[in-house]
Amino acid sequence: MFRKIIKNNVIKKQVRMISSNRFFNEENLALKNMMTSFVSKEVEPQANINNRTETFNKELFKKTGDLGLLGLTVDENYGGSGGDAVSSCIVHHQLSKSDPGFCLAYLAHSLLFVNNLNFNGNDFQKNKYLPYFISGDRLGGMGMSEPHGGTDVLGMKSKLVDDGDNMILNGSKMWITNGNIGDAFLIYANHNNGLSMVIVDNTMEGFSVSSNITNKCGVRASGTAQLSFDNIVIPKENLVGEPGKATVCMMRNLEIERVALAAMSLGIAERCLEEMISYAKERTAFGKTLDKFGQIQQMVGLSYAEFKAGEAYVYNTALDLDLGKSGNRIDSDGVKLYCASMAKNIADRAIQVLGGNGYIEDYVVERLWRDAKLIEIGGGTNESHQKNITKDLVKLLGN
Numbered sequence: 001m002f003r004k005i006i007k008n009n010v011i012k013k014q015v016r017m018i019s020s021n022r023f024f025n026e027e028n029l030a031l032k033n034m035m036t037s038f039v040s041k042e043v044e045p046q047a048n049i050n051n052r053t054e055t056f057n058k059e060l061f062k063k064t065g066d067l068g069l070l071g072l073t074v075d076e077n078y079g080g081s082g083g084d085a086v087s088s089c090i091v092h093h094q095l096s097k098s099d100p101g102f103c104l105a106y107l108a109h110s111l112l113f114v115n116n117l118n119f120n121g122n123d124f125q126k127n128k129y130l131p132y133f134i135s136g137d138r139l140g141g142m143g144m145s146e147p148h149g150g151t152d153v154l155g156m157k158s159k160l161v162d163d164g165d166n167m168i169l170n171g172s173k174m175w176i177t178n179g180n181i182g183d184a185f186l187i188y189a190n191h192n193n194g195l196s197m198v199i200v201d202n203t204m205e206g207f208s209v210s211s212n213i214t215n216k217c218g219v220r221a222s223g224t225a226q227l228s229f230d231n232i233v234i235p236k237e238n239l240v241g242e243p244g245k246a247t248v249c250m251m252r253n254l255e256i257e258r259v260a261l262a263a264m265s266l267g268i269a270e271r272c273l274e275e276m277i278s279y280a281k282e283r284t285a286f287g288k289t290l291d292k293f294g295q296i297q298q299m300v301g302l303s304y305a306e307f308k309a310g311e312a313y314v315y316n317t318a319l320d321l322d323l324g325k326s327g328n329r330i331d332s333d334g335v336k337l338y339c340a341s342m343a344k345n346i347a348d349r350a351i352q353v354l355g356g357n358g359y360i361e362d363y364v365v366e367r368l369w370r371d372a373k374l375i376e377i378g379g380g381t382n383e384s385h386q387k388n389i390t391k392d393l394v395k396l397l398g399n
Contacts, residue, residue, distance in 0.1 A: 018270055018307065019093070023315035028086055035094035038067065047099040050221040051367055054214055056105055056181055057221065058139075065136025070110050073256075073323055074118045078130045085256055085321040088115075089263035089314055096267025100371035101221030103267070104378075107260055108177035108222070109133070113140030115256065116186055117199075119324050120241045120249040125199065129184065138183040143173035143200075143227055144250065150175060151384045153188070153250070158229065160191035160198065167191070167239070169198065169232040172210065175378070179225030180212045186240065187229070194244030198234050206232035218370030252326040254380070258336040259321060261379045262314050265336075265343035268368045268375075269307045272343075272350035275365050276300060279354050290353065299349040307346060310339040330392040337385040340375040347372045 017036075021029055042063060050057050064070055072087055074080020081087075088111065095103035114133050117126060132138040146156050158171025171189060173179070187200045200207060211226035241249050277300060280290040290296045317331045347369035351358035358365050376382050 018273055018304070019266070019311055020308075023086065023312075023319065024090075028090060031083075031087055032090050032094065034067070035091055038063075039094050039098045043095060043098040043102065047102070047221070048361055048364075048367065050099070051101060052220075052361070054216075054220045056178075056223050057102060058181075060102065061105070061109075061139070062136040064106060065134065069106075070136055071114055071118075071130065071134030072110060073115045074130060074134060078118065078126050079134045080118065080130070085259060085318040085323055086315060088256065088260055089266075089318045092260045092263040093267045093270075093314075096264040096371075097271040098267075099221060100264055100268055100368065100374075101219040103264055104219045104374070105178055105222035107257070107264070108141045109139055109182075111257055111260055112142035112177075112253065113184070113186055115323065116142065116197075116249065116253045117240065119252065120197070120246075122240075124237065125240060129199065133184075139178055139181055141176055141178035141182040141185045142253075143176050143179075143185050143187040145173060145175050147172055147174040147226065151381055154195070154247070156188065156190065156195075158187070158189035160189045160196055160234065162192075163233075165236055167198065167234040167236065169200065169206075169229045169234050171229050173227045173229075175213070176225055176227050177222055177378075179227050180209050180223040182223075185227070187227075188246055188250060192244030195246040195250065196243050197240040197246040197249055199238040199240060200229070200232065200234065204232050204234075206230040217373060218367070219374050248326070251329070252324075255321060255326055255328060255332040256323055257379050258332040258385075259314065259317055261375050262310070262317075262335040262339035265339035265372065265375050266307070266311055266314055268372045269303070269310065269339075269343040269346040272347045272365050272368055273300070273303050273307055275363065276303070276350040276353040279357070279363075296353055299353055303346040303349055306342045310335075310342045313338060330389055330396075333380070333385040333388045333392075336375070336379065337382055337389070340372070340382065344369070344372040344376065 046057055068081040069091055071080035072083040076082045092103055133140050144153055160167045160169050184201045186197055188195050188197050208228045209225045210228040213224040280296050283290045313335045317335045350365040351369055354363055357363045
């Protein structure tokens, strides 16, 4: 199916861009070309509008389903496209060149729900849920962070209690992407002397969106909410994986999430670099274009070098990532740590190059600057990555 999707949607003309193709095989390159065309035609025209209104574009979301992107990493036997981590990075990279807010909603659905269920669910669960979520008929998300804290996931307070053939869920989840618009969520909670993961449908009695979070700094095109669970009866068939063993599922899925977030940073950085170059070669001051000034050259040159370093790190990490296993936490942490700050810094320089124009919506970079900051926080803070990397390096080099 993956080959068929690419074959039917590939564009013939190669588009000149700053990013490299040397990491890609033929299918990867075709996917990149397809995404470039899709983003230009479908994503770019709506990006500023939905940012301004804080609206999730459900019609655009459905179109990604029609392209096979919502089940990109899912086994073809369940209606997926059979793609790998590199494929996922390409999609997140290209979407974020135009609309990181929409891309974040796409990530929460395609990776945190669909990919997670694909690798950790049983046949019954995958057959029941995946077709509807891969088509885009239903929207999903994942609940891990809680109101009292996000980074300390093992200290979460949400609880599952066994009750015959069912389980009872109580608790609350905070900062949930797609929380206000999602149909079902994978929820982590304390259970059986560990963490368990269950599928929670928004129609279950006791489920509520207790707070719709608006007026965010960035990624405004993705919905964010607090979810509450009040004595929800969860059938045992909704338990994903072994009871009390969901920490393994969580850590495995966090690796691809963090690499995809790093790929989002690539998209933000590349677009900002393109915008500053385009502006600098056209705008004049003191009788010459801005690209002739040393201060501008310093910002462009440094940004290009940082972007290329991030690009190599992202795609090399993705090439080594096995979606069905965990084991490369050090680089999934490292690549997000580097790329998140890299993108924010390049976006900041882009605003500086554009001056007053960079500070208004029409020139895009102010929105990307706001969106970039989220990646230093969401999916693991910079500080948590630094802690993990240090811990893993000490362990690696300890003997």
